[in-house]
Amino acid sequence: MxxxxxxxxxxxxxxxxxxxxxxxxxxxxxxxxxxxxxxxxxxxxxxxxxxxxxxxxxxxxxxxxxxxxxxxxxxxxxxxxxxxPYALLKTGSNDYARAKEVLLQKSLSLPIVVKPDVGCNGTGVKLAHTENDLRAILDAFPRNTTLMLQRLIxxxxxxxxxxxxxxxxxxxxxxxxxxxxxxALVGDGHSTVLELLKQDPRTSLLLSIYTPRLEHRLHEVLEHGQTLDLxxxxxxxxxxxxxxxxxxxxxxxxxxxxxxxxxxxxxxxxxxxxxxxxxxxxxxxxxxxxxxxxxxxxxxxxxxxxxxxxxxxxxxxxxxxxxxxxxxxxxxxxxxxxxxxxxxxxxxxxxxxxxxxxxxxx
Known part of the structure; x- marks a missing residue:
């Protein structure tokens, strides 16, 4: 549940x-x-x-x-x-290399929150734990988009x-x-993520919000006591x-x-x-x-x-x-x-x- x-x-x-x-x-x-x-x-x-x-x-x-x-x-x-603290980066070419430079200038390091400088309701906000995460996130944004790279609080x-x-x-x-x-979902050792979502009286009514974000994990079975933030x-x-x-x-x-x-x-x-x-x-x-x-x-x-x-x-x-x-x-x-x-x-x-x-x- x-x-x-x-x-x-x-x-x-x-x-x-x-x-x-x-x-x-x-x-x-x-x-x-x-x-x-x-x-x-x-x-x-x-x-x-x-x-x-x-x-x-x-x-x-x-x-x-x-x-x-x-x-x-x-x-x-x-x-x-x-x-x-935060740094700014406008997407273009060599985004990852330039991101490393601006992070270094601001004494920032991973994990980093990446978000559009012009945004609303959390749209486009991403968390980069690793260098590969950061590369993929930067590539996912349109070119010429100004991003904030903010230290994870x-x-x-x-x-x-x-x-x-x-x-x-x-x-x-x-x-x-x-x-x-x-x-967050808490695993029971046998139910899938989708089944856990459907078991809860609130999340079962909001599947359209949660399932797109979790589409690659919907059939995963969480271990007993394992948590998954939604x-x-x-x-x-x-x-x-x-x-x-x-x-x-x-x-x-x-x-x-x-x-x-x-x-x-x-x-x-x-x-x-x-x-x-x-x-x-x-x-x-x-x-x-x-x-x-x-x-x-x-x-x-x-x-x-x-x-x-x-x-x-x-x-x-x-x-x-x-x-x-x-x-x-x-x-x-x-x-x-x-x-x-x-x-x-x-x-x-x-x-x-x-x-x-x-x-x-x-």
Missing amino acids: NKLPTTPHSAHTTHNSPLSSFEFWPGWIFYTPIVIYWVLQGLRYRDFSLPTAANPRIETGGLCGESKSSILDMAGPVANQWIA PYRHEAGIFYIRHPDQATGIISSLTFKDIP VFTGNHCKGAIFRNGAADITPALTKRIDEIMQDIPDFHFGRVDVKFESVEELRNGEKFEIIEINGVGSEAIHIWDSRTTLKEAYKTQFFHYGETFRIGAKKRQAGWKTSGLWHGVRLWRQQKRLLASYPMND
């Missing part, structure tokens, strides 16, 4: 939750009310792209098409010490921390904390399981995140994805590393906890998207420009084409 990695939690126990009523609705169904809300806000503020001014130094404010590395590159000395656990600070406020808040559990990336749409961690938002963690985010110029709204050693250390604002920082296109992902009701999910979405308009209005008043609706649409279409060209994530 399925077993989740043990993650201590002060309010909830880790468990195999059934799906909520809306977790895997088609996007056009779930997001239609949000689009309507966005249009109404755009009419109210007379600018449909106003949220892009909430983080004005980032392309589209981080709504779409932004470079992940460009956000991290803005980090000052305080923030930089919390970010997992040693911590097992992952979380998404949503941060908001209005420009007229001295400090920011954490509006959402979500733990990302990586589901996904590497902590993304809900790729199979990770999200849990609301609001009970673990503390003044110490809020202060630490605020210190970090205020060291990124004019950053006011977005989600910080981190890996951490333990919930206790995270509550203390210690022993975590930042994977990436997402702007106004990111969500407060606790809405994908299976215990969240649809009403709660929409209330959360409307609050956060409302904040992007309110913050954007203040930044516009201070003289910052928005990206413009059609520029954002062009970047969204470009990003959509890029995502379709990336290899399957690990």
Whole structure:
């Protein structure tokens, strides 16, 4: 049967939750009310792209098409010490040799996480354990694609921390904390991977997510007690399981995140994805590393906890998207420009084409 990695939690126990009523609705169904809300806000503020001014130094404010590395590159000395180091490589010719050079320059070594610099929802994120892995991964990406080669953070656990600070406020808040559990199979010595997937009440409903990634192992029989992680990336749409961690938002963690985010110029709204050693250390604002920082296109992902009701999910979405308009209005008043609706649409279409060209994530 399925077993989740043990993650201590002060309010909830880790468990195999059934799906909520809306977790895997088609996007056009779930997001239609949000689009309507966005249009109404755009009419109210007379600018449909106003949220892009909430983080004005980032392309589209981080709504779409932004470079992940460009956000991290803005980090000052305080923030930089919390970010997992990375190097950049544009695919072309002699990729492996050039990758070794840039890794050496940044004092990085295998294992390495390889991910597209422009991406979304973990698409194309790969883990290279060996030199052969790295060669194959680089070859799998289209030419002229900028990749981030990031040090694999040693911590097992992952979380998404949503941060908001209005420009007229001295400090920011954490509006959402979500733990990302990586589901794993545990072998019984006689069932195949596919049979184990079908035995679990949750994964049996999501075979279309897990089986393509595991197609070469579906008929493998795991030894008794042997574990197999079903996904590497902590993304809900790729199979990770999200849990609301609001009970673990503390003044110490809020202060630490605020210190970090205020060291990124004019950053006011977005989600910080981190890996951490333990919930206790995270509550203390210690022993975590930042994977990436997402702007106004990111969500407060606790809405994908299976215990969240649809009403709660929409209330959360409307609050956060409302904040992007309110913050954007203040930044516009201070003289910052928005990206413009059609520029954002062009970047969204470009990003959509890029995502379709990336290899399957690990």
